[in-house]
Amino acid sequence: MVPSRRIADVAAEAGVSPTTVSHALSGRRPVAPATRARILNAVERLDYRPDRLATSLRTQRTQTLALIIPDIANPYYPASARALLDGVNDAGFMTLIANTDGDPEGERAALQEMVARRVDGIVMHSLATSTADLRRIVGPDLPVVVVGGLSGLIATDLVVTADSVGLGEAVKYLHGNGVRDLGFVDGPEGNGMYRLVAFLGAAHALGLNVQDDWIRHTPFTREGGFAAAMSLLHGDRRPAAIMCANDLIAIGVMDAARALNIRIPEDLAVIGFDDIETAALVTPQLTTITNPASLTGATCAELLLERIVLGADAPYVTRVLPTSLVLRESA
Amino acid sequence: MVPSRRIADVAAEAGVSPTTVSHALSGRRPVAPATRARILNAVERLDYRPDRLATSLRTQRTQTLALIIPDIANPYYPASARALLDGVNDAGFMTLIANTDGDPEGERAALQEMVARRVDGIVMHSLATSTADLRRIVGPDLPVVVVGGLSGLIATDLVVTADSVGLGEAVKYLHGNGVRDLGFVDGPEGNGMYRLVAFLGAAHALGLNVQDDWIRHTPFTREGGFAAAMSLLHGDRRPAAIMCANDLIAIGVMDAARALNIRIPEDLAVIGFDDIETAALVTPQLTTITNPASLTGATCAELLLERIVLGADAPYVTRVLPTSLVLRESA
DNA sequence: CCACTAACACAAACCGATTTGCGAAGGAGC
DNA sequence: GCTCCTTCGCAAATCGGTTTGTGTTAGTGG
Numbered sequence: 001m002v003p004s005r006r007i008a009d010v011a012a013e014a015g016v017s018p019t020t021v022s023h024a025l026s027g028r029r030p031v032a033p034a035t036r037a038r039i040l041n042a043v044e045r046l047d048y049r050p051d052r053l054a055t056s057l058r059t060q061r062t063q064t065l066a067l068i069i070p071d072i073a074n075p076y077y078p079a080s081a082r083a084l085l086d087g088v089n090d091a092g093f094m095t096l097i098a099n100t101d102g103d104p105e106g107e108r109a110a111l112q113e114m115v116a117r118r119v120d121g122i123v124m125h126s127l128a129t130s131t132a133d134l135r136r137i138v139g140p141d142l143p144v145v146v147v148g149g150l151s152g153l154i155a156t157d158l159v160v161t162a163d164s165v166g167l168g169e170a171v172k173y174l175h176g177n178g179v180r181d182l183g184f185v186d187g188p189e190g191n192g193m194y195r196l197v198a199f200l201g202a203a204h205a206l207g208l209n210v211q212d213d214w215i216r217h218t219p220f221t222r223e224g225g226f227a228a229a230m231s232l233l234h235g236d237r238r239p240a241a242i243m244c245a246n247d248l249i250a251i252g253v254m255d256a257a258r259a260l261n262i263r264i265p266e267d268l269a270v271i272g273f274d275d276i277e278t279a280a281l282v283t284p285q286l287t288t289i290t291n292p293a294s295l296t297g298a299t300c301a302e303l304l305l306e307r308i309v310l311g312a313d314a315p316y317v318t319r320v321l322p323t324s325l326v327l328r329e330s331a
Numbered sequence: 332m333v334p335s336r337r338i339a340d341v342a343a344e345a346g347v348s349p350t351t352v353s354h355a356l357s358g359r360r361p362v363a364p365a366t367r368a369r370i371l372n373a374v375e376r377l378d379y380r381p382d383r384l385a386t387s388l389r390t391q392r393t394q395t396l397a398l399i400i401p402d403i404a405n406p407y408y409p410a411s412a413r414a415l416l417d418g419v420n421d422a423g424f425m426t427l428i429a430n431t432d433g434d435p436e437g438e439r440a441a442l443q444e445m446v447a448r449r450v451d452g453i454v455m456h457s458l459a460t461s462t463a464d465l466r467r468i469v470g471p472d473l474p475v476v477v478v479g480g481l482s483g484l485i486a487t488d489l490v491v492t493a494d495s496v497g498l499g500e501a502v503k504y505l506h507g508n509g510v511r512d513l514g515f516v517d518g519p520e521g522n523g524m525y526r527l528v529a530f531l532g533a534a535h536a537l538g539l540n541v542q543d544d545w546i547r548h549t550p551f552t553r554e555g556g557f558a559a560a561m562s563l564l565h566g567d568r569r570p571a572a573i574m575c576a577n578d579l580i581a582i583g584v585m586d587a588a589r590a591l592n593i594r595i596p597e598d599l600a601v602i603g604f605d606d607i608e609t610a611a612l613v614t615p616q617l618t619t620i621t622n623p624a625s626l627t628g629a630t631c632a633e634l635l636l637e638r639i640v641l642g643a644d645a646p647y648v649t650r651v652l653p654t655s656l657v658l659r660e661s662a
Numbered sequence: 663c664c665a666c667t668a669a670c671a672c673a674a675a676c677c678g679a680t681t682t683g684c685g686a687a688g689g690a691g692c
Numbered sequence: 693g694c695t696c697c698t699t700c701g702c703a704a705a706t707c708g709g710t711t712t713g714t715g716t717t718a719g720t721g722g
Contacts, residue, residue, distance in 0.1 A: 007680095008678085020702080028680085029681095030699070030700070053679085055679055075406065097427075339708085348671065350671070350712095388710095389710045
């Protein structure tokens with residue numbers, strides 16, 4: 001095998017010491033132009049590329065970030081991930097990805113593993129870990145950006161979407177259409193439940209009727225939405241509209257309505273959340289609330305890179321991203 | 332700040348030498364049970380977790396893999412990525428992700444960066460790099476699995492989908508429906524073009540008419556499909572069916588047909604490729620060819636892990652995954 | 663009771679880079 | 693001609709682990 005070249009090989013080839021090669025490449029100390037040329041030439045000839053492992057061990061910087069999300073196969077995340085990757089790529093970072101399925105134990109394991117790998121920063125789409133718990137795991141100094149995190153003491157930078165704005169718009173819209181009875185299909189129990197809470201607040205403010213029985217918890221999937229709606233819609237009295245914690249659930253709800261011969265939106269209005277690409281493609285087209293995935297990823301990149309240069313002492317910042325109702329056909 | 336504990340701290344706490352701690356944790360040499368207990372206790376108390384950087388530098392194994400894909404935001408890849416991540420996670424691997432946009436230069440850069448980071452293996456969804464070129468970049472010994480790679484001398488393990496089977500089925504199906512004039516919207520020029528080639532082969536075998544003008548190259552996106560179809564369908568004579576290199580393009584083609592008031596499937600049949608989740612949700616539902624994303628990811632995981640234990644000497648293996656036509660409404 | 667062998671712990675080398683202290687060579691100023 | 697100051701290259705320490713060679717202690721057999 002061709003052993004990958006080490007700095008000593010380059011030094012020998014150029015007739016200098018490893019130190020000088022390092023200086024020539026990093027520019028941390030001046031090197032005579034002629035010498036530098038010889039070194040660069042040798043680097044070229046030997047196709048030398050420094051071992052990042054060794055460099056990282058010495059410098060204590062890995063140029064690697066972590067992206068911790070519930071499930072990359074959930075269509076909301078890829079768009080966000082792409083924007084993040086693009087954003088940090090320019091700064092020379094690569095990104096490790098871990099899926100947690102929203103499980104607190106999975107989140108803990110992923111965090112620990114990332115810390116052991118000495119990543120320079122973490123972006124975490126958190127469902128089940130508070131920023132305080134998170135700090136207990138990763139220590140106080142590691143740059144972390146949490147997306148849509150749990151409430152409580154904030155101990156990281158934060159990117160949140162103003163869910164309540166879009167949800168409020170949606171509820172008001174339904175109210176204006178004469179809807180009085182409302183249901184909500186949320187994600188699994190213990191997922192943070194911002195959206196449920198925001199929904200309840202908005203519904204309450206307008207005096208709408210939300211029976212306890214019309215609130216369901218289910219996985220963030222199409223199948224989850226289907227199952228929840230099948231059981232929810234089975235009661236003798238059912239809501240005139242169902243709002244959902246994400247679009248996949250909403251699509252599942254529409255599946256259920258179709259299966260039960262319930263017309264959308266005449267008999268049942270359905271509103272999703274996230275505005276994934278598919279939302280505009282289903283029939284009827286899904287009325288939903290935008291959750292700017294790509295903007296979220298880009299914002300995470302920005303915040304994280306900033307934090308990395310600023311260090312842990314600068315005050316935590318929170319960025320709030322807008323959401324809004326997108327009217328289509330399902331409501 | 333709380334400095335993360337080092338092995339020396341544990342050794343001191345347990346009253347032994349770092350060597351003994353290492354042996355106790357790795358089991359590479361026997362350690363007295365009493366001593367081991369003291370050490371494990373100290374590890375626990377100090378919450379010690381070995382620095383993977385240092386370990387990797389010494390052992391020359393990083394427990395890290397690379398996933399190199401054109402675009403994680405393209406809905407085909409997340410499902411595959413998820414299966415891969417799950418498959419290797421159990422073996423203790425984390426995964427670095429890089430997007431290339433199908434660009435040869437991007438692929439080169441990603442490969443080099445991964446090599447510099449000393450990953451233990453690479454999964455590459457390659458569009459523009461031959462396995463021979465790839466070996467030139469990563470060296471002969473690094474485990475690599477290529478998905479749907481370029482032809483030529485094979486110098487890596489390979490996972491390919493039997494595109495020609497599904498495409499053949501589809502062409503035969505159209506032929507049986509009386510279709511004689513066929514178009515194909517492929518991905519960007521220089522993307523490997525297996526699918527185009529397989530399509531042409533099948534169409535030729537049945538004596539179908541494929542005008543040069545009915546073959547287009549466009550990005551693998553909905554917008555790309557739209558643009559290509561708008562121009563393709565503008566000619567005074569147009570094909571009775573258009574097949575596409577992936578579902579996103581097909582959806583874009585349907586957008587264009589709608590915009591031009593061309594009925595699907597009566598006036599124009601459209602067939603996609605990949606069977607992404609959205610395909611069943613659009614209107615009309617997209618007839619397409621399955622490309623088992625999740626199975627692909629799982630197979631990559633399997634092959635890569637195998638290769639890592641086998642080493643570079645074992646002969647390269649190729650796995651062929653099935654594809655087949657899924658009849659829906661668009662053709 | 664002595665030789666011999668497990669069992670086990672420690673010191674030191676090593677992975678491949680970066681970084682610091684130091685000294686040698688060459689040029690400028692007086 | 694001598695000192696002083698740059699300029700620039702080398703040796704050695706360091707990051708935090710793992711691995712090997714060596715030595716000590718306790719236990720076994722004759």
